Amino acid sequence: MRVHLDSEKCQGHNRCYALAPELFDVDDFGQAVLLVEGELPEELHGKARLAAANCPEYAIKIVEETRP
Amino acid sequence: MSVDETTTSPEPFEYVEPIFGDSPEGTHVWQRVPYNADDYGPVGDFATDFDHADPAYNPNAPAVWKQLRESGCPVAHSDRYGGMWVPITHDTVNEIAYDTENFTSRAVVVSVGRPGDLSLPAPIGGAPPITSDPPFHNMARRLLLPAFAPKKIEPWEPEIRLLCQRLLDDMGEITPGESIIDAAVQYAQHIPVNVIGRMLGFPEQDEELFRKFVHDVLERIAEEPGSRDGMDDLGKYILTQIAEHRENPRDDLTSYLLNVEIEGTPVDDEIAAGMIVLLLVAGIDTTWSAIGSSLWHLAQHPEDHQRLLDDPDVMTFALEEFLRSYAPVTMARMVAKDNDFHGCPMKKDDWVLLPFPAANRDPHQFEDADTFIVDRQENRHAAFGLGIHRCLGSNLARLELKVAIEEFTKRFPRYELAGDTRWSVGQIRGPRDLPVRILEVAD
Numbered sequence: 001m002r003v004h005l006d007s008e009k010c011q012g013h014n015r016c017y018a019l020a021p022e023l024f025d026v027d028d029f030g031q032a033v034l035l036v037e038g039e040l041p042e043e044l045h046g047k048a049r050l051a052a053a054n055c056p057e058y059a060i061k062i063v064e065e066t067r068p
Numbered sequence: 069m070s071v072d073e074t075t076t077s078p079e080p081f082e083y084v085e086p087i088f089g090d091s092p093e094g095t096h097v098w099q100r101v102p103y104n105a106d107d108y109g110p111v112g113d114f115a116t117d118f119d120h121a122d123p124a125y126n127p128n129a130p131a132v133w134k135q136l137r138e139s140g141c142p143v144a145h146s147d148r149y150g151g152m153w154v155p156i157t158h159d160t161v162n163e164i165a166y167d168t169e170n171f172t173s174r175a176v177v178v179s180v181g182r183p184g185d186l187s188l189p190a191p192i193g194g195a196p197p198i199t200s201d202p203p204f205h206n207m208a209r210r211l212l213l214p215a216f217a218p219k220k221i222e223p224w225e226p227e228i229r230l231l232c233q234r235l236l237d238d239m240g241e242i243t244p245g246e247s248i249i250d251a252a253v254q255y256a257q258h259i260p261v262n263v264i265g266r267m268l269g270f271p272e273q274d275e276e277l278f279r280k281f282v283h284d285v286l287e288r289i290a291e292e293p294g295s296r297d298g299m300d301d302l303g304k305y306i307l308t309q310i311a312e313h314r315e316n317p318r319d320d321l322t323s324y325l326l327n328v329e330i331e332g333t334p335v336d337d338e339i340a341a342g343m344i345v346l347l348l349v350a351g352i353d354t355t356w357s358a359i360g361s362s363l364w365h366l367a368q369h370p371e372d373h374q375r376l377l378d379d380p381d382v383m384t385f386a387l388e389e390f391l392r393s394y395a396p397v398t399m400a401r402m403v404a405k406d407n408d409f410h411g412c413p414m415k416k417d418d419w420v421l422l423p424f425p426a427a428n429r430d431p432h433q434f435e436d437a438d439t440f441i442v443d444r445q446e447n448r449h450a451a452f453g454l455g456i457h458r459c460l461g462s463n464l465a466r467l468e469l470k471v472a473i474e475e476f477t478k479r480f481p482r483y484e485l486a487g488d489t490r491w492s493v494g495q496i497r498g499p500r501d502l503p504v505r506i507l508e509v510a511d
Binding site: 029056 | 214219220388448449450452455456463
């Protein structure tokens with residue numbers, strides 16, 4: 001699983017930072033910053049889905065692993 | 069036509085005395101909309117005669133939205149206030165919130181006064197950045213954002229907690245099963261006004277003044293502009309505070325605002341005053357309403373109250389569910405240019421209400437939308453708006469709401485409604501009188 005953040009869509013609701021601080025930080029303006037790159041470890045999948053499911057601006061996308 | 073008729077019928081868009089301040093450019097000249105509430109009376113059909121200031125609206129708003137949605141009316145209309153449109157579904161609210169070309173923010177509170185063409189304050193507006201359109205909006209917003217970023221707001225938690233505890237202490241001796249307190253008047257209403265006053269560095273004893281100003285701006289919308297002198301007083305009061313802060317700068321939000329620059333130029337008193345108006349008006353009624361509505365819910369749902377006590381971590385989700393179910397804020401826009409919105413012929417200068425609370429109850433966006441689910445996992449609510457005007461103070465509002473609920477529910481593990489709840493009138497929805505009987509007091 002990978003997680004993508006569209007910074008253009010982010011309006012700084014800070015829902016992701018509250019729910020998944022392991023994956024998201026916020027900058028001085030309150031805009032989300034993605035802390036991870038590449039494949040997410042299994043134990044963070046739930047948090048990533050939760051962050052995406054609570055972003056009012058649909059700025060977070062989850063890309064599930066495509067099996068070969 | 070008799071002389072009488074010609075002298076008494078109002079000219080459409082007749083200019084009246086400015087509501088708030090004045091400037092050589094006429095920046096703050098407002099027009100009187102040809103609307104007299106007395107000509108209309110109570111609303112019969114919200115689809116064609118919508119009025120959010122009808123006293124029956126706020127107490128019954130979720131039922132009104134449901135009925136409009138189920139009758140296939142995604143956008144209601146009204147001739148009141150000189151013409152007003154009201155999108156009800158999440159999709160239509162979202163679309164207008166994002167469309168800054170066809171909809172301007174230069175007026176965000178529907179009333180009988182609206183900014184005129186000659187006074188076009190856009191893109192700045194009287195209370196930037198909420199009344200600003202792009203491109204000025206982003207400049208003004210970036211000045212304020214750092215002061216309200218999560219990491220700047222978190223340190224206020226202990227002080228807010230102490231404030232809530234003090235308000236609970238001030239209620240005096242409570243006899244379980246007998247004592248009735250007003251959770252809105254004695255508790256909720258004091259919290260945000262106190263916090264924003266402290267952040268701005270205004271004298272604490274002026275709390276009552278702020279509340280009057282806010283009431284004038286948000287609730288007395290059908291009255292003659294001249295009679296709403298709270299606006300004038302507010303302007304004068306804030307300019308006095310600004311002068312005092314220029315003389316004695318200190319570490320507070322007002323001094324911060326006076327030091328920020330827009331493209332190398334310090335903001336002038338007028339823009340700073342506009343931003344302070346926004347912080348006062350936007351931060352007080354709104355959060356007070358959210359706290360009140362949440363406590364109103366818990367009074368009727370002891371099972372949710374118990375869950376919060378048993379499992380404090382559930383607050384992460386409960387907080388957002390309170391905000392979704394009882395979002396206090398409906399914003400407004402004005403139509404910037406004639407456009408056809410899904411078959412609605414919108415004309416320039418028509419009002420558009422943006423009921424984010426209605427969007428939050430749309431079953432196409434939320435499962436069991438009219439049910440409060442204390443640990444709802446998927447919750448993209450729009451309580452703080454959508455798009456570029458996302459509530460600047462959302463982190464502060466959340467913190468105040470969370471701490472206020474936590475302290476109240478801990479102190480009073482059981483309480484129930486005790487009499488009639490009186491709801492606000494207008495765009496901010498929440499209880500103004502909330503009598504509750506305390507059934508249990510924590511040791």
